[in-house]
Amino acid sequence: MNNNYDLITILGPTACGKTTLACELAYELDTEIISADSRQVYRNMDIGTGKDLSDYIVNGKTIPYHLIDICDAGEKYNVFEFQHNFYTAYNSIKEKTKLPILCGGTGMYIESVLKGFRLLAVPENPELRKSLEGKTLEELTEMLRTYKNLHNNTDVDSAKRAIRAIEIEEYQQHQKPEVNEFSPLDSLIIGIDIEREERRRKISKRLKARLEEGMIDEVQQILNKGVSPEGLIYYGLEYKYVTLYLTGQLTYSEMYAQLEVAIHQFAKRQMTWFRGMERRGFTIHWIPSNIPNKEKIEIIKSKLSN
Incomplete structure (x- = not known):
């Protein structure tokens, strides 16, 4: 393994398969994952944020992860806190002489630590x-x-x-x-390149599955625990539209249709951010989403050894 890199970053739009790849890569490299997802930090917000914690079990081994389930629903987490929490996790992994994997779709979180923004x-x-x-x-x-x-x-x-x-x-x-509070990090950045129509298909399929898995009940339980509707709407996407449905402001069909559109728009904004990162000097190595993860991992390992 090339020790010239400080970490590996795996990024891409929602529903592209980032987490599964990151977990299989972490298994292969015997390392740990730091999540760069602005909503997976919240406890009890599981289905709507797509934590898919079962992905972190690979061949019977649980892959250690960081910055998931660290706040209560209703709190407001931000990039300032993420940056500091990231470095705590990053340093703990580096002390074990492992190469951390940063994985997520929140572009600002990723860029803030790679550039060491103040x-x-x-x-x-x-x-x-x-x-x-x-x-x-x-x-x-x-x-x-x-x-x-x-x-x-x-x-x-x-x-x-x-x-x-x-x-x-x-x-x-x-x-x-x-001066920057943190030093910039040299990361091998891997982007999951998913065709637009395939991305849209996966988003729609996943939304249907999440609703069937009990996403509405999840939101209702958070409201029952005393989080205000406004507090949940703040988080956007699934929590915004399901809350509007539960409070009688949208019908089920309106909620479904508007949420589906909003997630498609969100994925488009994510890609705009990542393309902007490239314009701002980052090199992102894009790998097709439709090849097996084993092939993706071999490509990543070859880039590590170059």
Whole structure:
């Protein structure tokens, strides 16, 4: 194995098969996985976030994973916290002389640690929030595009999340630039390249399966534990639309149709982010999704040894 790399990163849009590949690769290399998924950090949000923890058992062996189930539903986790938690996990794996695998689809989380961005704990800005009240998600997203700094458009699918992203950008614009808190990491970056139509087919199939597995009951149980509907809607996608259904704001068919469209749009935004990473200087080695994982692993191992 080439020890020149600090870690391996496996990225790609939702439903492309990242986790299964990462787990099989971790088994092959006898290492551990750090999740880069902004919603899998939450406990009890399992079906909707697609944790698929059974994937972490390979040939009877449980693959150690980090940054999954570390917060309660209702809390608000962010990239600042992720960056610090990532390094705790990363250092613990490196101390075992293993090569960590970072796996996920949240582009901003991945980029923040690979580049070692200096991020700040951002306080709430009540005046800014009040000035943005009433703006549509489309208007807020358009505002986000005007900022030059790093911002996360992939996960912004509710007005609250968009306002928080703007709040972060505004705060960081008025801070004096300082050296990065963390050193950039040299990662072998593997992207799972899935054809658009195949991606759409898999997303639709997976949505149907998740609903059959009890995703609506999962959301209802979280609401029953005292998390407010607004708190769940904040997380977007499955939790947003199922909550709107459970609170009587959407019919089942409306929820299903709107959620399916939203997930397709989310996957498209993920790919836009990854292409942007390439423009920002990252080399992503794209591997076709439709070849067996054994072949993918051989390709990755060959790139490690080059």
